Amino acid sequence: MNSFQKKGTSFSVLEKELKSVMERDRIWENGKTFGFVYHPGNEIAQITSMYYNAYMYNSNLNPFISPSLRKYEKEIIGMTAAMVHGNSKVTGTVTTGGTESIFSALKVARDYSREVKKASAPFEVILPDTVHPAFLKACHILCLNPVTVPVRKDKRADPEAMEKAITANTILLTCSAPCFPYGVVDPVQDISEIARNKGLLCHVDACMGGYMLPFLEDLGFKIPIFDFRIPGVTSISMDAHKYGYAPKGVSVILYRDHELRMKQFFIYTDWCGGIYGSTTFQGTREGGPMAACRAIMCHLGREGYRKLAKEVMETTLKIKAGITRTGVLNIISDPEMSVLAFTSDTINIYALGDALKVRGWNLDRLQFPKALHMTVNRLNVGKEDAFIKDITELASSEKLSIKHPVQSELTSKLADKLTNLIPEGVIKNTARLTGSILSDNKLENGGMASLYNLSASIKNRKSLKKMVLNMIDGMY
């Protein structure tokens, strides 16, 4: 029911409410969540809060209104380009997140191909099937045809298969450093070389690795080159709000030169409201996240990022060793940094995820194959021993063996059959109800296994899509 109160709520009531809701929402502070939140630690976070608050009401749309924000943006781009060995021609913009950075790179590829290379629609973008869904979302919005190509056995993009997928309509090859699901870095060198030989653009999605891999390389870890040192790489996306430890709402999209970047801008000169120019997808742009991002990048410097990367990587290596030591869990491929996934032939992996959740640990779920996923970050440092102890105990538990199919697996097998039998309206309403139950957090223990088993085993992907659509609508 929609309603809006007549009298306002007092400062003190809202202050109290904030304290109580945050207790639950800041559960990640205990360091038992792997992913989503990238926090540099309370001491360092003071610098982000100070700048964030100072610029909360500023707008970065008109460059003449808040000149310091324009300066900060240039500094963020300069520092970020330096991390990935961009020469003085490399430039970019600050965006709101990885999704917008990827959207921008695809828009630039489309407009550059159309205007400079005189290519015509339908435009095709070649994507390894491990790329982030943001690429598919951008293709959808920009009316581009996504051409997904299966990755190799080691879960890295397959340059040969990508080359074979090139047609006269191809405008862009893409790859990840690393991909989100398995944390492995694609063979950027080979893929970008193919693009260069064919006169195509090549985008590297370093949303996850951009603020981590350069420092791991400094520390002596074996990291394949993925950046502007490779001549065929024409754009790179990097999320400052992940391992850059900026607050949420900051990513950077870098281009090899200004000619490419200008294809991102939008100018309208005929409006009665004045000449309108905008550099990103947004109109009014927030000042807080950008100011805070620039502050933390200056505050940490190369040494600060290196120190954080070292701590995170040491924790990751311990966790990887602990997982392997269980003897029943297998890490997928050989991830280069702090993102990894693991499966099992003998234990019920989603049930393990739920059992870990009961002990307070939050891991992501993957499908095809069913796996658990971890993004290790600064908050997890120091929690590795407790995590390894718990996962070792659970991995040897007879209850989680695949010999005993869990209730949720049976339910999902049944559900798959039912989706073909039950009238659509019933499925729709059930999905909406599930969504609203989920949003009340009533399905916490044991719930995710049911949901993910359901998703991974339903063969009718179209009806699953509809169910998820209704579920989300129910949640909101």
Ligand SMILES: *Cc1c(COP(=O)(O)O)cnc(C)c1O
């Ligand atoms: C997080 C991520 C994205 C999307 O970024 P958002 O900030 O969530 O929009 C894209 N690619 C990769 C590899 C990511 O890890």
